[in-house]
Amino acid sequence: MDVLTRPAEEFGNDETLEHLWAARAMEHSDIYFNVLCSVDTRWLRLTPHDDLIYTHFRQDFPDLDITYIKEDEIKNNVNKAKWRMFCEKFKNTVEDYSFGTLLRADTNGDYSEQNTILVPRVQFYAIEIARNREGLNNEVKKRYKCASKAHTEAQSNVREIVA
Template sequence: MENSSNLHDLDLDNKQGSNVSLPSGSAEDYINDPLLEQQWAMKAFQHAETYFNLLCAVDPKQLRLSRHDDKIYSHFRQLFPDFKIDTLDENEIKSNEAKQLWRPFCEEFRDLVEDYNYGTLIRTDSKGEYSSENTFLVVRIQFYAIEIARNREGYNDSIRHLYGSKKL
């Protein structure tokens, strides 16, 4: 399967040329607005595309996702020492019990990491590419924690060799 078709099956093709500006106001004023959902989806897609292209191009162990990688990684592994990062179980992140564990971790970075709570796409299987079957939504700080750990612990090492010639 080619990378170019995997993210495009999310139906985000040719939507980036929109001249609509992003709204400023209370989130409650914009609930279920299809245009906002589409704009968010494009931003999430672009973030995923950029990140995967970086994984395809450089050694993940050398990749820095933020200037706070060391703190994010050490705090993540301190609170979640046995968290399985090679293949994610969405329930371990999104169940009510999991949310109670993740919330203090996320809030620890509220004033440190810009956009710490933005919705961000993450790959379920670290050996796979972004696709509708291998992707779900987390907040940005969860993405950073898991992907920094995957990079440092070697779980993303195969991406460059498997997909290096392909770009999303």
Template sequence: MASDFGKEIGADGLLAAASVLERPGEEFVNDSMIEELWAIKAFEHAEIYFNLLSSVDPKILRLTKLDDQIYKHFREVFAEMNVVSVTEDQLKSAEAKECWRPFCEAYKESVDDYNYATLIRLDSSKEYSEANSIIVPRVQFLAIELARSREGHNDSIRVNFKPKKLQSRS
């Protein structure tokens, strides 16, 4: 995914890009460089998160200080959602967006980068891959992953996968 792009621009380039990406989204037009930088950051987050799942009991993993609130709210709004395996349609269809938008906006002031592009695995029993990942807002990722961890759907990760050495981006 992020492969050679991060190596091409180096550590200084990535640091400069990170500061640019902190600016309001309204300032940007569809710029392929910006999109690629977002993809690199989302991929790096996915690598780190999956290594955590591979190393730590998911039931004790804390993702934010609001984990309990996010999980409770998620299950109130999406009581019937089976988080073992989700589809793009469940997360991004017009109908789904009508439910997800107010859920996500509820965390606009309380969750840092609540709307940040974050990769989520569609099937919780598998690792991140192009076929098993889509980009969602960070709070949507948090809600689903908190449910997966608390409900035992991430338990098999430590058994079936070992932590990987993270690739140096410099």
């Protein structure tokens, strides 16, 4: 994973790097979804800077409906520039602030191909902190029985060995 912290200029379109990034992003989304299934999200803290991120997010995007994020709305030319300015505020505050992170578009869904958007890490934090504080993620626990994919696969392998 150390390779992911190296300057981008050192790499072309390296397929290995893309696979490492995808694996890391999937692992992060799997862990986060399992956390959502386990706790009262109104009290969940994602970073030491949650209060600051949330305050700036709601100042900069007071009317953004975070229940369902439409990719074309957050990535159109106007909003993309606005989000870039928002993200840059946290360049020296949030570790890996620009690292590609998977975000669920709809709070009522899980991570799936149809319900996932790639966003910078601090944008993920802003939206998810708001969803947590505003009680929108508490439904996940009621809708889904979560278990880590790795944990489920490990259990399956154990069953095969025992059988």
